[in-house]
Every structure is written in C-alpha cells, then in structure tokens.
Amino acid sequence: MTATDLAPIAERAAAPADAPVPTGTDGLTWRPLTRDDVPALTRLVTAVEEAESAPYRTSAEEIDDEFDGAWKDHARDTLAGVDADGVIRAYARVNQPPGDARVVRAFLDGCVDPQWRGRGIGRQVLAWETARGRQRLAASGKDLPGRLAVFVHDNAETTIRLLRASGFTPARYYAEMRRPLDVELPPVDVPPGLRIVPWTPELDEQVRLAHNEAFADHWGSEPRTADEWAQGRSMFAPTWSFVAIDDATGEVAGYLLSSRFEHDWPVIGYKAGYTDLLGVRRAWRGRRLAAALLATVMVAYRADGMDMAELGVDTANQSGAHRLYEGLGYAVFHSSTMFSIEL
Template identity: 45%
Template sequence: MPAPGAGAPAAALRPLAERAQAPATLVAPADAGGLSWRELGQDDVAALGGLVQRIEDADDPPYRTSPDEVAEYYDASHYWSAMGGWDADGTLRAFGFVRIQRGDLTVLRAFCSGGVDPAWRHHGVGGALIDWQVGRARQMFVETGVEAPARIVVHVDEGMDAMARLLTERGFAPRRWYMEMRRDLSRPIPEVTLDTHLSVVPWTAELDDAVRRAHNKAFGEQWDAQPHTAETWQQGRTHFVPSWSFVALDRSTDRAQVAGYLISGRYEQDWPALGWTEGYTEMIGVLPEWRGRHVASALLTRAMRAYADDGMEYAGLDVDTDNPTGAPLLFAHLGYERTRGSAMYTIEI
C-alpha cells in the first residue's frame, strides 16, 4: 500500500491545505546553538559560500560546491525559502533551504538542503533546522495553490548516518536509492552501430527545446518525474558543456525526430576531492519507441570519446537503482563501476 499521497491522484486526496498540516506561525530555531536567526537572501551569497566551503572542507565529500552553484540556490525556477544562523561575530554558522520547482504539477516536491559549521555541531542546530524546514515546506505547499500529492525530500549521501537518524526520528523514510558510477576511459570504447536513419549529432541551441520536449516524454511516467518548462530547463547550467552533449536523431521521415539525448557537465571543482578527472553525464534519455535499438549505448560511447579527447580519465554518471529501463545493467555492460551511493528520504503528504 503506498504511503499517504504517494501515487494517489489529486482528485482522490483531501485538500492539500488539510493534508499539509502547515503551522500557522513558524519561528526560527530560537535557542539552537546560541545563534541569531534570520531569513537568508541573495545579499548573503558570499557568506553562504564561505560556510558551504568550511562544511565541505571538514566533511570531505567527493564533490565541492562552486560559488556559481551556491548562487543557483536562489534561481527563479523555484519557490524558495531559507534561514541562516549567525554567531555573535556576524559569521554565518548554519543554513537551511527549502525549494519547490515552479513546474511541479502532479507531485509537489520540497527539496531541503542545509548544513552546520563543524564548530557548531552537537548543539541541536541540525535537528532544529530540519524541524524548521519541514514546517516551512508544509507552508510552502499550501502557498503554491496547486492541488496535488506532495513530498518533502532530503538527499543523504552514503555514510551520513547521523543525518539519517535525525530524519528518521522526524518521520522521514528512505524511498529511493542512487549510485554514482564511473567508466575508465583508458579502456577501449566499443563501436556502436545504429539502424539506418538513426544518427548521433552534436547538441546545438537549435535542438535544445526539442530535447526538452523529448526529455519530458521520456521520463513522463517515471517515479517523481515532473515536466520541465522552457524556463526550468535552462536553470542549473553553470557547468553545462555543449561539446560533450549529443542528440540522437531519427531522419526516417521528412522531419527529424529526437530519439534520445545526452547532456554533460564539467565539474572541475570536484576533481581534487574525487581523485580523478571526469566528464559527467547529467542526463541521458531515450524515447520509448526507440528503446532496444542501441541509442543509449551510441550516446554514451560518443560522449566517452568526447571526454577522452579532452583528457578526462573517467566518464561519470548517477542512476536510480530502481530505474525501470534497466539503465544500471546497460551502464555495467559498458564498463561503468559503482563508486558510492545515496538515498532519498521523504515525508509523503
């Protein structure tokens, strides 16, 4: 039996204003860590970037958040709300964001992220921030005016056991699991032959909106998928690499059709933490009518060659372990190996 709100049509649910149980008022984590709390705005980007850097330097995750990525927390493709805790010297020591993508229609998703300065941990700050985020997410669901199932989402990297415990104590449960994979580009890259009329071409700006529409169709039936608008499709492209991105076209009719696509990013700030250089596959999709025709393999191997030509040591990507298209098996067949994992924890509303 699905969790409340999970998979249920909006018409079968009580009004979101009832289900969300949004608090009438929501106060900042007043006593947590002796910090002074206020809402974060775009004027706080530099302070936020410094805090994120201190957190990542201490925790040493296999990635680093660039200043441009910090600025993207505030992008206009999401409804967002943020809270920060400042010490007596005016240094930001803790933060929490809640973000809901404006294009969400059939499931509202409140993505929660945040962190606590290593020097301010073990004082209840993390738990207080999560409590604030959950309450704020419930309020924001109602504020959208959209009637739909809703979920509060936190992604937890492998090994973050303390965070997992905090979430579980507050009613979160793990719903999906993901794995990062890499493929050694020093190994031979296989040749993939496509059917007549199918070809892989470089990404161009002229093809981009057709790729967006293809993405919405390719992932429309998958768990947690929401359509991208023209505006949301353009967000989060700070590290997008056009020369590493490709489109599979079917020219069997007068008008070429997008059969599949692969979008890549270059995250140089991650490489020292990873211990290797890589081209990263952000998105790969094949539309249903072209599946089983080697389109994904052709896209992946074309990208591998582009990464290798630019001196990358590995090709990287991540995948939902329950992907219904069998993607994990395909990646393994092409030589990708698991490097680490993560889980999506949610409260379903």
C-alpha cells in the same frame, strides 16, 4: 490511490501558520539568504562536505545557481544562522518546483557547520524546513500526492539519524558510477535512421520537451518548465552534450547532457566528464540508442583528456539503466538516499 481520492493538499500538508525560526542557538541570529551570501555559503558547504568525506565539492558557481528561478521566494524560503562575527554557521532552503504535475514536491536543503554541531541547531533547522515545506505544498493548490524530500549522501550519518528521528524514511536509493577511459571504449553504433549531433542552443527547447516525455514514466520525475530547465547550468558542458535526431521526421529521439565539475578533480584525484541527463523517448527505445549516446560522449571525454566517465542512477530505475551502465563498464563508487515524508 489516485489524486482524486485524496483530501485537498491544503488539508494533507497540515501547514502551520508560522515556520518556527530556531531559538536558543548560542547567539546565532537568523535571516534570509541573499546572493551576497554566496562566498560565505560556499565556505560552509565545503566545510560540511569535507567533514563528511563527500566525493565532490559544491562550487560557488553552483551555489549562485540556486538563486536563479523566478518561482523562488528567497525571503521566505531560506534561512541563515549568523554568528556574532557575521559568519554563516547554518542554513536552510526550501524549493517547490513549479512544473510538478504528478506529485507536488518540496525539496529541503540545509546544513550546520561541523564546529557548531551537537547543540540542537540541526534539529531546529530541519523543523523550520519541514514547516516551510508544508506551507509551500499547501500553497501550491495542486491536489496531487505530496512529498517532502531530502537528498543525503550515505556518508552523512549525523544527518541521516536526524532525518529518521524527524519522521523521514528512505524512499529511493541512488548510485554514482564511473568508467575508466584508458581502456577500450564501446563502439558508437548509431541505430539506422538516426544521427547523433552536437547539442546547440537552437535544439535546447526540443531537448527539454523530449526530456519531459522520456522521464514521464520515471519515479520521482516531474515536467520541467522552461525556467526550471534553464536554471543551474553553470557547470554545463555544451561540447560534451549530444542529441539524437530522427532523419525521417527531424524529431529529437534522445539526448545526453554533460557537466564539467573541474573543481572536483583535486578531491577525487582524477579528471572526469559527468553525464547529467540521458534520455530516449519511448518511440525510439529498444534500439540501444542510449548506449550509442554514451559511447559518443566517452569519445568526447577522452579526446579532452578525461580519465573517467561518470553518471548517477536511480538504483530501482525500471528502464534497465543500471544494467546498461554496468554492461558499458561503469561501476558504483558512491551512494546516496532520498528521505521523504509522503502526504
């Protein structure tokens, strides 16, 4: 079914007039989140990640990043449950990215303090998120397929049960992979006519456009506006990021952008460089440019004393990325799932 065969998004979203703010939640009061909440929100998210044995910790800088983005309406799209002592015990957040052009998406994010679980708070938080997500989809005015989406790592059994009970079903599966750097690295075989150069701010807009093109045929990917592209870069590692340039045209053929999650290293027990984004434009595919970019960044990671190279992959990616990574020595060490309601 194409977008033109669908009923208007405002009809399919079935948005309620009001999102139901949780009630009867043991004295919690509910209000929107603000940037002043970053320290308290970090404490809450850390408590949840510890309880669920997540192989990472979300830093205060990353949580602060979420308040960036001119398209976001924090007063209407966030919620915090605060106890009598002023401690945030639960939160919810909805994000509808402005660049969506094939599927209009509302991402739902939230959690409940492990000490406050079993009281029905999570169910009500998810109900609010779902209602607000439907409102955001309806208000988008984009008569495209719609999606309410939640990402959850596979250790979060309580959250997964709640999602299933609330009508969400698994839509996509993801794997985190890593490769040791204390063994022989693959050769950096750059395809003829191309050169790999360090990322620079001057190249960044070309990289954004290259990314939008490279991922146009990837499930779940949507074009990123300049505002979206710039958001969430507190962990960005410029010296671990590279761009492949076509010598004949000067065009960006591919790119690899990395992050440095130094706060995770005590949790995982080793130092790692993380490949956030890797893409090759269609005209340059089939020449092992992605392998050359990965080999290049492995050299950079090891030169800076990293023990592992890490990245994430959509396990159903039809570009063969999973096979490429395995062929370069990466192995899965963690998994997560995107649950959704498709509209």
